[in-house]
Amino acid sequence: MDTTRYDQIPYRRSGRSGLQIPAVSLGLWHNFGSVDPFEEARAMVRRAFELGVTHFDLANNYGPVPGSAEDTFGRVLRADLHGHRDELVISTKAGYRMWPGPYGDGGSRKYLLTSLDQSLARLGVEYVDVFYHHRPDAETPLEESMLALDQAVRSGKALYAGVSNYPPDLTRQAAAILRELRTPFVLHQPKYSMLVPDVERGLFGILEEEGIGCIVFSPLAQGLLTDRYLRNIPEDSRAAKSHGALSREAVTEERRAQLVALNEIARARGQSLAQMAIAWVLRHPAVTSALIGASRVQQVENSVAALENLAFSADELDAIERVLAR
Numbered sequence: 001m002d003t004t005r006y007d008q009i010p011y012r013r014s015g016r017s018g019l020q021i022p023a024v025s026l027g028l029w030h031n032f033g034s035v036d037p038f039e040e041a042r043a044m045v046r047r048a049f050e051l052g053v054t055h056f057d058l059a060n061n062y063g064p065v066p067g068s069a070e071d072t073f074g075r076v077l078r079a080d081l082h083g084h085r086d087e088l089v090i091s092t093k094a095g096y097r098m099w100p101g102p103y104g105d106g107g108s109r110k111y112l113l114t115s116l117d118q119s120l121a122r123l124g125v126e127y128v129d130v131f132y133h134h135r136p137d138a139e140t141p142l143e144e145s146m147l148a149l150d151q152a153v154r155s156g157k158a159l160y161a162g163v164s165n166y167p168p169d170l171t172r173q174a175a176a177i178l179r180e181l182r183t184p185f186v187l188h189q190p191k192y193s194m195l196v197p198d199v200e201r202g203l204f205g206i207l208e209e210e211g212i213g214c215i216v217f218s219p220l221a222q223g224l225l226t227d228r229y230l231r232n233i234p235e236d237s238r239a240a241k242s243h244g245a246l247s248r249e250a251v252t253e254e255r256r257a258q259l260v261a262l263n264e265i266a267r268a269r270g271q272s273l274a275q276m277a278i279a280w281v282l283r284h285p286a287v288t289s290a291l292i293g294a295s296r297v298q299q300v301e302n303s304v305a306a307l308e309n310l311a312f313s314a315d316e317l318d319a320i321e322r323v324l325a326r
């Protein structure tokens with residue numbers, strides 16, 4: 001493995017914490033399950049690590065089948081990266097339905113802490129670096145969920161705590177509880193891309209004020225903001241897969257016209273559309289890392305190379321805004 005990998009890409013401080021994560025991180029939501037070819041999944045993780053990507057994002061339910069992405073990552077760790085555990089930031093989450101009955105979903109102490117134990121077993125590690133509550137649960141007192149994250153950290157099963165998909169007000173309340181507990185709350189994980197910019201209003205300001213890092217998921221809008229759908233829906237794409245979370249209906253003619261126009265702006269910058277979409281999320285000062293997905297090694301390489309050109313001129317940003325306003 002290339003030992004100069006840490007000189008190749010920027011690492012950014014997560015909020016006001018001591019933790020640095022790469023400006024591009026790899027998520028294992030799609031394409032790392034038991035339905036996917038193990039060797040391709042393994043090659044993507046290995047290549048990302050070679051390129052300096054130290055952060056890998058998982059959740060209890062990633063697959064399909066749920067749990068199998070953690071199994072896959074655990075296999076790759078054992079086979080290829082076992083000597084590198086301390087060079088990696090591995091995160092997992094609980095918050096969506098994972099097993100039957102009242103304890104396999106939500107935000108209870110029972111669910112979060114037992115799920116973390118299951119994740120550690122699948123991953124084959126003693127601790128994860130970040131443990132997230134995956135989504136808010138209106139049925140559980142916020143304090144109970146935050147005390148469970150605190151317990152995860154105090155027990156040494158997680159080093160840091162995070163939340164995902166929490167709206168601004170609840171994020172503020174979660175930060176207050178975790179501050180009182182002196183629990184390191186280092187990352188929020190919201191959805192953010194050129195096509196889904198909502199968190200710019202509200203959430204980002206709170207994260208900057210509170211000093212919490214932000215790792216944004218689906219910066220490529222699940223593949224829409226790439227060259228994948230400029231002409232048609234490729235048979236091996238997420239929109240064509242029955243277990244993909246992107247529907248064919250999302251690829252409308254209006255959307256395609258927008259993507260073609262964005263692709264032209266990217267081309268003029270000397271970038272692929274995926275690269276421009278990643279640079280675009282990273283331009284916001286609240287954003288610590290772009291959390292990408294990939295289905296093949298070449299996509300990992302292309303996306304990480306976005307970091308070679310992160311600067312935008314005012315004219316480029318205006319041109320992008322005009323296309324997005326259509």
Ligand SMILES: NC(=O)c1ccc[n+]([C@@H]2O[C@H](COP(=O)([O-])OP(=O)(O)OC[C@H]3O[C@@H](n4cnc5c(N)ncnc54)[C@H](OP(=O)(O)O)[C@@H]3O)[C@@H](O)[C@H]2O)c1
Nearest residue numbers: 027028029217218219220221222223226237238292293295
């Ligand atoms: N916290 C949450 O609730 C939540 C929710 C969703 C995701 N996430 C996290 O965020 C991660 C990323 O989400 P995502 O997979 O939706 O991200 P994404 O980066 O928006 O989309 C990834 C897809 O874009 C295509 N792609 C990626 N790089 C490309 C490139 N350079 N050129 C052309 N196409 C490219 C691939 O599509 P094809 O597969 O069609 O090739 C790939 O599967 C997940 O793995 C997970 O860790 C978290």
